[in-house]
Amino acid sequence: MSANESGIVNRLLATVEIKLILAWLIVVAATILLDPGRTYLNNPGSTAELIVRNTVFLGFFALGSAVIIISGGIDLSSGSVIALSATVFSSLLLLIDPEGFRAGEIQTGVVCIAAAGTLLVGAMVGTLNAWLITAAGLPPFIATLATMVGLRSFGRGLILAVTGNRSQIDFPDLELRDALKDVTSVSLVFLVFAVGIWFLMSRTVIGRHLHAMGGNEAAAKLSGIRTDRLKWLAYVIGAVSASMVGIVYFADQGSAKPDILARGYELNAIAASVIGGCALTGGIGTIPGTILGCLFLRTVIDAVNKIVGTGADVYEGMIVGIVVVLAVTFSQRGTASTQRAFFATRIGWAAVPVLSLISGISFVLFFREKPWYSPSYAVAFGVVVAACLIVRGLFESKRGK
């Protein structure tokens, strides 16, 4: 019995979800210790609100992305769909009720129609992606690369036509704007959405079929699964979830600018799914894992902002990149990550100066405005990193023998 129980504990510890929760707690603890402004302790409410807001915004379309990845595909178009949806939503508000738009008082009915229209556009984009993939036979990467580029440009054209040559639409109604970007209500909607997607993926026939198709599409088809229809569903869920974000994001940002809105966000969604345990080869991944992946990613970004202080969004990409690499490396099954030779190979030794240089320069970037900063610290930091990596490499090559 005790062997059985320890087996269950081990299996629980081995899940991505538990690992992520532990890693998240470590990041929170580190932030409390290292944050010079002590914001977690002095201002817990607003900090939590910020993290929840960012997590929920990312969560919506990361879940859509996770469904697509689990089904064996990939969606590069979600960032562009967010931009297009914000454009469509604002354009519909403007076109249906120009008077109210100008006056800054839009009727609830109009908002509902515009929102429904926007989600319908999302469904249509999903259908377009699915059609390109199933009927035209394009690989998902190519199909959604085309829609990613195409839809953003389509949105820019649309906004020119609607506004008469302006490149953005500003949010007209302050009250409505506050209502749409309200963290509590957006979080509640997200909760319902997430529970729905989780239920779909883990409890229904469709979810089982999506997992099966993601792992082995040919076998799924020969098992009588209508794979084309499933793909349509996956891409529609992905695009509609991005459309929801588009509406909320329009309110949050205060204007719909299709040329820059949500640019590159599709990669954050894919990153969050991967951190949450989804395999890009398909078939593997969970919804709770993906949500935790979003939470972890946003918390790390927030933590670095707090600790470093300056340049809030400049380093976001760097952080996402590092977190993805670390998360995937350390979630590799079994002995792969502990027994692997990271530096005791030719490429490994070649990577040592690269990593040391990046570390040293990052030190300059992060801390150059701190009162205690001096260039010699940056050099020392780079040297220490290099020394650590070399020691690790020597240890690995010794173990290899």
Place this chain on the structure above:
Amino acid sequence: MEAVISIRNVGKRFNAVQALCGVSFDVLPGELHAVMGENGAGKSTLMKILSGVIDDYEGELWVAGQLQRFTGTRDAERVGISIIHQELNLVEQLSVAANIFLGREARGPLGLLNQREMDRQAGDLLQQLESSLSPSAMVSSLRVGDQQLIEIAKALSLNSSILIMDEPTSALTEAEVARLYGVIERLRRRGVTILYISHKMDEVFRLADRITVLRDGEFVKTVDRASTTPREIAHLMVGRELEVSRPRARSPEQPVVLQVKRLSLVWPGHSKAWRLNQVSFDLQRGEILGIAGLMGAGRTELLECLFGASALAPSGEILLRGKPQQFRHPADAMKAGIAMVTEDRKRLGLFSHMNVRENISLCGIESLAQLGMIRRAKERKATEQQIQQLCVKTDGTEASINSLSGGNQQKCILARCMLIEPQVLLLDDPTRGVDVGAKAELYRLMEQLAASGMSIIVTSSELPELLTVSDRILVLSEGVLTGEFSRAEATEQKIMEAATQQATRQTG
């Protein structure tokens, strides 16, 4: 005589499973040493150790008097050991020649690829194998049988003195097997030592000098072929006597379940134009119908047409219980009561990322769900019942499908079909890569199912197998039906004649 390979107390453990335990035996230079045993006996694990695929094991391995510990297949190749795996290891997107010389490409003076030289050498090697394959042909365009020849050519190109063959004939047709025997004969004359893993008794007794039997990861015995019998070997392998399948009693006239009339399938862009040409036959209730034919004769294509799985729609008529059917998708065929077990288990059958329960319940999941929601208790019960009925050896419903042996994986796929309670079951080479014991069980299952009224169409690359299980045998040759034999009149001779009939007429 000094042993060329000495295996001393070799053991290997995969987590909780002891795959090998204290195995010791010698292989003599120049001999063909067969290693036999049921699936899970540890043959493949031992061969992986010998060829450097597995490097963490207990015990010692001596090759030509030297203690060796390989850390990769390159190490093994350096001392002259090559392996031809049961699961083929080819890059499908590359040409035949590129695969043979993968990682050892011929280079010109500037370090550029010397394609002509590689093509020439590949052509020579293929000629030694009496194959007319073009070195520049794309591997993905070749059937399994030809792909395996490329693996053999690859091993030949390494000039190995020790060759390990892991079930080399499991995917070959009779003609290709005969060709392989010729190749083996030539290799032996060159003095190559061959370790030969097989389930096929006749093959081993034809080729081997000595036979080593493993059971449950342990060494049982090494015997001289001349002083043993297939019966003794089978006994050593399973530790019990195998029952020989008896002819079943079946009332001769049963209602026709499936009628196929003038079924044809075009082959665009190919000189033959037809994969299947005007195939017509009937299938009765409770009948086991065998489909024989050489590789490329259209066996798989015929089953795919009946299952709605062919890339192009076939012409002709398919009538199920008198009603004409047009299957556009396997889902249509399954709804009408037809199920299929595919030939390529790993690629077209298994969901390796899912557990045993999910693999078994997949096709019948709709009936285990309410309003689209899976009822877990019901699902588990249904799977457990199938596991019990088909005697699947598994560590419960939640075990990974990868932890099962080939035969048990095949039973899981069969169980998946059973859950939709089909009237017609299509089995495409169901015993490929399955050991003797599991084969006998699969035959017994097929007979049980047929006795309960299910109609079965089965193909096989082994004629004796078809002769054992079938009530009737149809023979295909290049997409044309060239023979039909009842159980009583069928012989290997007659079937081979029919299977080669069309081919000779065309070439002659």
